[in-house]
Amino acid sequence: MRDFWVAIGLLLVFEGLLFAAFPEHAKRAVANILATPNEALRIVGIVCAIGGVLLIAALRL
Template sequence: MIELLSALGLAIALEGALYAAFPGAMRRALLSVSVQPEQALRIGGLIALALGVVIVWLVRG
């Protein structure tokens, strides 16, 4: 549970750093995502999920 919460905290910190460093780019990215079809978002989410699992598997392996 500690590792899960640590990973969640790290993800939130990284996202916050992106918003702090590049607020305009993040706003444009969010606007771009809002007009994408749901199927494209779903595929992107599945790819990100798979990539995350592979990274964790390689690191923790």
């Protein structure tokens, strides 16, 4: 469970740094996400989740 919270913390650090360093790019990215169809977002989300699980599994071996 500790690894989960470490991962969440790292996510917040990286996202926070990106928004702090590049606020205009972040706004454009959010606008692009809002304009993207739900089905495309769903597919990207599933692919990212599977990729993350595979990466974790590979690193844990």
